[in-house]
Amino acid sequence: MDTTILFSVLDSTIRLTVPILLCCLGGLYSERSGVFDIGIEGKMLFSAFAAGVIAAATGSPWLGLGAAMLTGITFSLLHGYASITQRGNQIVSGVAINFLAAGLTALLGKAWYSQGGKTPQLEPSARFQPINLPGAEAVKDVPLLGRVYEGLISGHNVLVYMALFAVPLTWWIIYRTRFGLRLRAVGENPAAVDTAGISVTRLRYSGVIICGIFAGIAGTYLAIAQSANFAPNMSAGRGFIALAALIFAKWNPIGALGACLLFGFLEAVAIPLQGAKIPGLNWDVPVQLITASPYILTVILLAGFIGKAIPPKAGGVAYVKER
């Protein structure tokens, strides 16, 4: 493959990985605490809407990010209230949040801006702009390494770097802090955590709230970093891809990065292959197969044919303190 195409595919891989990665890491905190979150797609969509609206109103991407994170937290609290406090069905609650997001953002968007649900087009100053890392221009002509630095590592917006930094941070929190240990424990055996005098409810709410913050950043990325406004249903199933990646990563942050990069890459190669022929044969490349491959791979993994994905043991089950 021509190196220019290779670089452009790898570059879009990074761009497409970021929203999945953020949702995947968010979902990791929630699911590690024992709360399944099907509604992450909806939270991301709601947050994207909030970011688009607030950035358009104030002209500040940072206020947009703040609003998006608050929105993510709000719907996390709703999910938490339904599934932790009310001990409702976590799947049902997540499904409800997804539909609420899809409906309400389009409804409000159409009613407020009359642009078919889109929020107003943002000025460059109201968006997160690409950052050129120091020395990128200078090393541009160094073969390979210089090009990798200039073309792939440098030149992304701040949210991309936040997402990548969140991977080691999450690893450290989950495996090297007291909070992380407790979070893992509450997802495996909440009764033991409770016996140790630690609040199951508080831990699970923390997991769910952190998930909301991540979904908020992911939504912000979609609306005001990758695009210049919010458009209805712009999350387009990425929340579900993130859940698939989380399973693929076996609930491990480093694995999450790998799985998300793989799924991002599959999405990135599907675009230039549209309508292309398989070399030598006169067959169309089955682009739909590539689009569907993250889901197919996840199903195969879930079936236990390539390793075994074991979810947190207490995931999806509400904790009842006394029987």
Add this chain to the structure above:
Amino acid sequence: MSSPFAKLPAWVDYGLMPVTNVLVGFLIAGLVVLFIGESPLNAVAILIDGAFGSVNNIFYTLFYATSFIFTGLAVAVAFHAGLFNIGGEGQAYVGGLGVALVALALDRYVPWYVTAPLAIAAAALFGAAWAFIPAWLQGKRGSHIVITTIMFNFIAASFMVYTMNKYLKPAGAMGPSSRPLESGSFIPRLGQVLDYFGIKSGSAPANLTFFVALLAAFLVWKLIWRTKFGYEMRTFGLNPSAASYAGISGTRVTILTMLISGGLAGLMSVNTVLGSVHKIELDFVAGAGFVGIAVALMGRSHPVGVVLAALLFGALYQGGAELSFAVPAISRDMILVIQALVILFAGALENLFRPFFVQLFSPNAAIAGA
């Protein structure tokens, strides 16, 4: 499931409380309407008129309701065995492929009453086949059915685009869809039946599939409460380990239940493909599979409840369409919001008002439980 709450009279548990939950959902939907600066009462009036104002409008409502009865029953059947089938959307989509293949083969040669039964069988078969892999994986290998059915919705979307583009698209056509079907596959509209008796009723797409849906609801009731397998399903749904101790095979129950569920979801496509659009086209299911979740939760997984809830959602779809014409600020996305609120309050928050009702109807139990 052991309920951590005090027992309530059955009419409160199965009547008053679900109705309260749904009403609260609608109340919040009303607040949303108020929030975007329109009058909720006016909206309700337009909605009711749009759904029931004329025979034509009623037939539109019945058309949507027919689809929702099928998808609602699909979710409800699975619920009884403790399974959450989110894959109705994909199963209905693939079911449509079965319908299309039968109809494309026969529509030029035989009358509709030959095509329709075969198409119905193909719809159920294809829908069930699409549910089979998640079912088998859950039953044999313990893969979480919620995740696999979600994945299969996406796989179905890609698969159907590919199949329609590659095999069904007539030469020169742009989008992925089959050629228009011919009259040998048209299931008669209810309006045509009325025309026969000299009553003019417009062109609404409600068709005889509606009665197939009612029959399906009856058979589901029969299956769940009047057969040995239904008993096994319910036992397994309430307590898998007790069921296993009683000699009921969880694998068998899981797989068979999901096949029935997928088949029911697949039947939805008959209503749309042979009753209304007369071809198979991109994304013709249009969310009906997901509406089934709200319908099943609202109908408390009972076929009668499902039919009533499907009628309500049919009315919302039809009335909502009229409403978005009359009041452009309230777009059809409002239906999705109502659907979400119903799922939230009738599903995830179903016990929200239980303590209140316990106080009201069995205060002694509340004290004993405390």
